[in-house]
Structures are given as C-alpha cells and as structure tokens.
Amino acid sequence: GVGASVGLEAAYAQAGAAAASFAGQRLNLRRADMRTLVGAGAGAAIAAAFGAPLTGAFYAFEIVIGAYTVANLAPVAAAALAAVLVAGKMGAIPYLLKTDTQAVQSWTDYGLYALLGLISAVLGIALMRLVANAERLVTRSPIPRWLRPAIGGVGLAALALVTPQTLSAGHGALHLNLMTELPLKMLVLLLAMKALASVISLSFGFRGGLFFASLFLGALIGQVFSALSLLIPWAPSLDPTVAALVGMAALGVAVVGGPFTMSFLVLEATGDFTVAAAALVASMIASAMVRETFGYSFSTWRLHLRGETIRSAHDVSWMRPLSAGRMMRKDVQTVPASTTLAEFRRRFPLGSTKRVIMVDETGLYAGVIPTAKAYVDGGDGEKPVASLAINADTVLKPDQTIKDVMRAFDHGETDELAVIDDKKNVLGVLSEAYATRRYAEELEKARRELTGEAG
Template sequence: MPLPLSLPAPSTARWLAWLRRRTRSSELWLIAVAVLIGVAAGALAVLQAKLAHGLQGLLFGINLGERLSAQSAIAPWRVLSIPLGGLLLGLLTWAWMTYRPRPAVDPVEANALHGGRLSLKDSAFICVQTLISNGFGASVGLEAAYAQAGAAVASFAGQKLNLRRADMRTLVGAGAGAAIAAAFGAPLTGAFYAFEIVIGAYTVANLAPVAAAALAAALVASRMGAIPYLLKTTTPAVQSWLDYGLYALLGLVCAAAGIGLMRLVALAERGVVRIGLPRGWRPAAGGLALAGLAMITPQILSSGHGALHLDLISDLGLKTLLMLVALKALASVLSLSFGFRGGLFFASLFLGALIGQTVSALSVAAPWLPGLDPTVAALVGMAALAVAVVGGPFTMSFLVLEATGDFTVTAAALVASLIASTIVRETFGYSFSTWRLHLRGETIRSAHDVSWLRPLTAGRMMRKDVQTTASTTTLAEFRRRFPLGSTRRVVMIDEAEHYAGVIVTALAYADPGGDERPVSVLAVNPDAALTPDQSIKEVMRAFDSTEADELAVVDAERRVIGLVSEAHATRRYAEELEKVRRDLTGEA
C-alpha cells in the first residue's frame, strides 16, 4: 500500500498535548513560553496606553504626545467628562456585578491563594474599568490594568498547557512583570516587580523565565513606539555622609505618608458606604468632586506622568508643593473610594517625588543642614513612597536606575526604600493590594504561596474513627471495653454527648484507685479542642500550648467528630514544606 505524500495536520488538542509535555519536562520550553507571554503582555500594555491617551485627547482636547496632567488649564465644560465617565463606569460595573457577583482576582491574590489561576473574562473587564477610569481623567494609573492583562494571558496559557502549580505561578509573575517592563521600558524593574510583588520570591527556577519575559516585553514595546521612562539629573546624589541621613529621614517620612494614604482610602470607602449612595452612582458622584479639584489644577488628573516631568524641571515653592501633595492625595483617595478602577502605582511615584522636593526645600531652608538637590530628592522620594504603598524595594530602586542611569541616585533611593519598607512592614504589615484584600477578609500579606496551607485544616487531617466513652463510665468498665494495646486514647463525652476530655488508656490501667471510680478523674484537656476549620498553624499552636499528643475535633455544638495527632499533623506539614522547597529549587 503506497504511503501518503503528506501527514495530516495534527489537531489542536494533539498539538497542545505535545507542547504540554515539552513544557513540563524542559526548562528551555518554559522559557520559550515565557517569551511569548512577554511579547503578548508588552503589546497589550502599549495598546492599553494608546487607548487611554487617545480617549483623553478626544475628551480633553490635548494634542498627540501631550499629557493630561501636564496641562496648564482645562476648559470647565471639558472637566464634566469626569463625572460622565463615572456614570458610564458605574452602570457597566453594576451590570457586570449582576452577571458575575463574585469579586475579580488580581495577580497577587491569584498567586497567593489560587495557584496562579485567573479568569480571562474578569481580567478583561478590570482592564475595561481601568481604561474608562484613566481615560476619563480619574486620578488612577494604568499599571494595574497592564499587570492584570499580562498575568491573565500567562494564566490562560498555563491552564491550557496544564502546567504545574509552581510553573503557573512563575508564568503569572512573568506576565505581570513583563507588562510593567513594557510600560516603563525597564526590564529590570519589570523582572523584580514579578519577583517581589507577584511571585513573592526570587529563586533559581523562576529567574530565567521572568527575565526573558521582561526583556521580550520591553523590546516589543520599543518597536511599537513606546517611549522609555527617562529622568535625568546631573547633580551627585551623595556629597557627604550626612546626605544619607537625610535620605533615611525621607524614607521615614514616605513610610508615614504611605501608611496614611492607604488608611485614608479605607476610611473613605467606609464613609462612602455609610452615605448610602447606590453603587452604580458612586463613580459619578466622585467624578463631580474630581472635576472641582481639576479646576484648581489639572495635575491631579490621570496617573500624573506629565505632571511629574513638569514639576521636576520647575522651581516650585514650598506652599505649592504642599498644596499639590494634598490635592493629589485627595484626588487619589476620592477616585478609589468612589469606585473608579486603577491603582496607586504611579500616583505613589508622583506623590513621592513631590514629598522629596518638599524635604529638599525644608533642608535648604535649614542653615545647619546640607541642602538636598530637589531633583535627586524627588527621585529618592518617588522610590520610597512607591515602596511604602506598592512594595518591592529592589523594584523601585531599579526603576530609578533604569530611568536615570545614575548609580549614586540609585544607592540613595535604595537606602530610603529599605527604611520605608521596613517601617511599613513592622507597623502596618500590608501593601496597598494586600491591604484591600485584608479589608475583604483575606489574611495574606504578600504574594507568597499560602494556599497550600489552606487544605491543612483540622477537619481534613483528623481521623473519624474515634473511640468514645461516657464520663460516668467506671474504670472497670473502661478496662473491659478497651483492653491494653487496643487504643492509645479514648475521647470522653458528657451526658449531652459533648466533648469532656481525653482518657489516656495506659493511665487508666496504671491508676491505683478503685475499679468503681469514674474515668472522668483521669480526663485531660477538657477545655482544649480543635474546630474543623482551624489551620495547620493554629493546630500546631494548640499542641504546643496543651503539650498533648492528640486533640479532639469538635463541631459548633462541641460534639466530637474526629481526632488529630501531633505526629500526623507534623508529618503532613513537613510533606507540604518539602513540596514548596522543591518548587523553590526547581526540582522535578
């Protein structure tokens, strides 16, 4: 029988299966997939930026290449676009929440709690919300949409390829970091954004895929016409050791400002809820307030790229700087609390630059202090406040390095960033994204993968074949029912069948008292019991405090439903830790 001239084209399912096998078995193939994700993330970031800027040009009458926040003034009738955009956003959000009532997952939450799994539909709608918010002038940045789009593409690819959990988390971090790299033309910044903020760890296994994705995204963005984020300074950052002390003080000020800003957003959100305004109308109401602020200065609009560049080359007085800090912070708080979508990434950079210039002005006014250069102080403050709000001291330090090319400025920024990061972690404990998750009831403080701990609950680890006995049982009856060697422990219950303690079988046989004594005299830990939903950490803490080898698990009515041993809980915890260790070291 003659052979066919050509083989039939494999089906999509067979092709995906082939690619899945290659990706799961070879790190080189995983890097190749990460590069493709970086290309897609970079293209999506540039596309979203062009859409938002095009919308701003249409609504506010600014020329191509100009920035909304850099305008000297905006016609009053044009600022009415902000509440109109808020109305559009509110109606769309109301309709979407009716269709999909559960909250959307962002990249940090996805990697910490869901193994890198993101919904493509939810992510697309988040991007639409952010584009409307930023395009109509609300004081929010696009970086959240960039990262969401990049992470969603990565998650979609990882799910199609059925990748391992660790590889999924790496790709989601690579996608989000690649988008940031494209937005700023800064691959190191994007890579460390992935490591510090989205993945939560820098390991041998995730280094190459993340770096490759960030480089690919930056190159694609450059070919698509994106302009790298460049800030030039000609003044040495450090002229004496005392300068480091002033930069450390600036880091302290930025830490306090970052904590205050995050708490203000939470307080304002609660205040808006108490007002009782329907959710769909909140962005429009917030837009009216923002329109009033825009009449004072357009610098509060959008994320603030243009205003940041404008203020760095302007000789602003102390009163003007303080006014801009207050107005921009107020605009960001109003935007987020009234329902506009976006993040504080660039707003924190802009506010940090203003705070740095303010500290510089104060240092110049004090004759006993060496005056800080306002541009250098702005760059250092920019990094420090962004670290306080967003997190990632190396991320923001590399942003300064790639924007300026000046290692002395980067060193000063790193000093201030580390101080700001340490103070925020010690006194507040959250970044802006994890703080908002905390307000929703989640307990995560970073993107570290803690979801593996969640299945390790008392209810999942307990044995259900529990031997029980009544508290009125005599020692003679107990010995007859439970011969020595049949069981180590028996759970005691009272007349209402509620948990009343644990009887150690060996002690019942060793007791020198009479056979007619009730076993209740030998019960231990009558008040120490676990509930099914307690985590492994709470279980191990209970074992430490009671010094027991086994603890009963009870329901809401204190009826015994199981028994957990310390040895089993420790073994399960060790097994999961070993899996995490293998993921971190890249072992199969």
C-alpha cells in the same frame, strides 16, 4: 476615579498577570510553574509600560514570585526583554528622566536621602491606614453599594476642578511636575489632594490599588523635601528632580514593596548610577521601617483585612492546606459521658487506642479520655468515665491554621486534640506529631519550589 488610585502601569501588570494565570490554568501547570508564569506576565507588562526590563524583572522577583532563583531567571528575563522590544516596535516611548545634577555630592547627602526614606515610610503607612479606615467607614455607612461610585465620582470631580493632576493615571502629571518648578504651597496642596483622591477612589468602590499613585505622591514628597532643605541655611540643598526621583522610589517601596524594583526603575529612567544609589538608600530605609512597624505592603494589607494571613509574596498560599480541618483524622471513636469504667474497658482494651472522644447526652463534645487513665486505678467499675475527661475546653476548629494548631497543643499540654464545629459536633481528631510532619513536608516543598528543585 480609577486613575486616581491604580494608574495605567498597575493595570498593565494586572492584565499581564491575569493572562499568564489563564494560560497556566489551561496548561494545568504545577504551583511553582504557575507562579513563575504569572510573575513573568506581570513583570513583562511593567517592563513594557516603563521601557525598563530590569524593573519589570525585579517586579516579578520581589512582588509576585517572592525570590530570585536561577530557575526563574530565564523565563522572567526573557519575558521582560521581549515585552520591551515589542513595545518599542509598536511605538511605545520609554520612561526617561534626565538629571543634570550629581545626586550625591557629599556623605551628608546620604543622610538626607535616608531621612527622606524614613519620612516616605511614615507617610506611606499613614496613607495605607487612611485608605483602610475610609473604606471601613464607607462600608458601614447607609449609602447603598450601587450609589457609592457615583458619590465618589462627584468628590473626585470636585478635586479635579482645582487641578486635573489629582486624576493622573500615567506619566503626564509626573513629567509635568518634574519639569516645572512649582511653589512649595502648590506642592503641598497637590500632595494632599492626590492622597485624598486616592482615598476617595478606593473607599467608594473603584477598583485598583496605589501603584502609580505612590510613585506620583513620592515624587511630590521629594520635591517638598527639597524645597524645605533650601529654607534651612546650614543644611545641604537637594536638587528637586533628584529628590523627587528618590522620594518616588521610597514611597513606592513603602506602599508597593520591592526596593530593587524601584531602584532599577530610577536607574533605567535616568541612566545615572548616583541617583540610583540614593534611591536604593532611601528604599532600603523605607522597606525596613514599613516591615518592622507595619508589616505589609498595600496589596497584602488589603488581603489581610479580608482575612488572608500573608505577609509577602513567597508565603501567599503554601500554608493554606495546613488547617485543622484538612489535617484531621475523621475515624473518631466516641463514648457517652455516662459510660461506666467497666464498659469502657470492655470496649477499648489497653493498647487498642490512645484516646477516646467523650460526648454528652446530646452527642456534643465533652472532653477526651486517655485510654491508659481508665486502667491506672482498678477501682469501682461502675464509676462513670466522665471523671477521667481532659481538655474539655481545649479544642480545635476546622479553619484554624497550623500556627493556631501548634499554639493549642502547647496550651493543652497534650499531643492530640479534637476538632469540632461551632455547635460542638465532633468532626475529627488531630495529633501534634502529624501536624508537625505535615508542616515540615510543606516547608520542604516550599523550599524546593523557591530554589527551583521541585520536580
């Protein structure tokens, strides 16, 4: 079941990242150094699994670290090269696929590969949504949590009775399909069954993702696309192996992300720059399509479903401290709603504070009273201050992000808001000026870490 979804390569990457993270915690490294170390570990594992140092390095740059900089080039490249050398000494076989046909014989071939990238993007989005919907249905079903893997295993076993390729977790099935000319019906059946196996595996509680499954499914999509091109008399025919490699890269980018990672994988596997160029075209199309219409890779999509507001590798965590609860000032001055103007003026002289939080008779939030507003009209001093309150409904919750905070300031047309909990107890107050300054500081820190300037 795990093999139907995650594959050995992704397991290696997870193990490498976990080992690097553990080492970083033991060494008490800064956030930027920790990310570089984790990226180097994951990239080295991918490099060793495929025998492809460039693939591993760009896996770290694009998917873990989020950017290529001079500062992280040396450690990531060194880790990837060392991993390949050590794996070779231990008898690991590089991931090599030789092609006998030139990938691009005319400019129309680029158009077909671009179309293959577009199709891969659509199918990748459909697969990711299908996994999420199936996982949601299984979670809401009355099936006990402990029983779900057993039921999923039975379903996977039923698919394996038709063809064991549905449980593929390594290079074997991919090599078999690339070296064997399967009929179109068999390719379509295998494509559907492998996708279903991945859905069952993930939705019924098996750990993993869609890393190798996306490569295998992409190769099948490419072979189906090549077979369909042969059925159209006026269309250029595509070599099945080349189309499979391009489809593998395109669907891998649609699901996992990293267009250069997948393009370098094809280049290092084949040694053919024309195939790599075709894969790069399809990968760029797939990446742009998924980014514009879906917005996430599969890993960030699953985190999004769990409440994490991230979109890519380089913005995973730097905005987390910028919540209303962490930025608020806790030394809040409050006043009961029944307080008279005369008493309010006595307690809060003009210039002592800009605003005072008003609470009702039970001590819960009821609004904000601008201090200057209490001195504008020198009328009846026995008048209650409740009539001066503003922003009774515009408040902040402690878990709101900087994006929601700034939107609340714009909606309330004010520069200071109260932070309350679900029961309307006053927790603190946050000013727009301070929130903006903290955002600018974190943005600058993230920029310095990204460019390697953090000291």
